[in-house]
Amino acid sequence: MKIKLQSLDGAQGADIDLSDDVFGLEPRADILHRVVTWQLEKRRGTARGTRERADVARTGKKFGRQKGGGTARHGDRRAPVFIGGGKAHGARVRDFNPSLNKKVRALGLKMALSSKAKTGKLIVMDSLVVENAKTAVLFKNFSTLDAKTALVIDGDMVEASFALAAGNLRQINVMPAAGANVYDILKADTLVLTRAAVEKLEARFNG
Known part of the structure; x- marks a missing residue:
């Protein structure tokens, strides 16, 4: 043309x-x-993901007895309620790379x-x-x-x-x-x- x-x-x-x-x-x-x-x-x-309970490197040992301690019955220190614990319902990795x-x-x-x-x-x-x-x-x-x-x-x-x-x-x-x-x-x-x-x-x- x-x-x-x-x-x-x-x-x-x-x-x-x-x-x-x-x-x-x-x-x-x-x-x-x-x-x-x-x-x-x-x-x-790429959106950065947060570390959840499964991603945190903390002890899995039960830190208190089941009854009589006056606290909740936590099995490890990875729970979101503890400082250093995993994030509850955190952001997931989203990779936009089509x-x-x-x-x-x-x-x-x-x-x-x-x-x-x-x-x-x-x-x-x-x-x-x-x-x-x-x-x-x-x-x-x-x-x-x-x-x-x-x-x-x-x-x-x-x-x-x-x-x-x-x-x-x-x-x-x-x-x-x-x-x-x-x-x-x-x-x-x-x-x-x-x-x-x-x-x-x-x-x-x-x-």
Whole structure:
């Protein structure tokens, strides 16, 4: 498929060819849902469990006689009522570490890119250089894109002047091509790729 290159000021340039294997797929909601769910679960840290009666290393000897001592009939010091005893009804370990096939993850990323191209929310730019790295200049140019939020993906590294100018704009998220992921692409209203990002993403799948 072909798409016109744009500049930051909104001017259109020559056409660029995008691989149909990466940007021309028919998106499937089930694949995208699986990948997004996997991403969000991978973000969650493992919950630490507490030590219960069976986990506490204390004596199991009965410390008092059964009757006549004036205290409860405890069989050991692991009971939750004692200092150093096990926790009653404590938190259990919950490990959020799901697995997902690499082919499904790669397919999900292709479909996320294809969904932006299909809905017309994909913009390819030749360069991200911002004059004097000024936030005001970038904000003015961004207003011409008619987008509430934008995810901007560059090549190996994000253009320094653009990253500096976008630092105070919460509606713009930037990342290198290596960080491209399904959740951030779908969450953004508009996806902005540089020519270098397109080459990196296509090489990532074709390699």
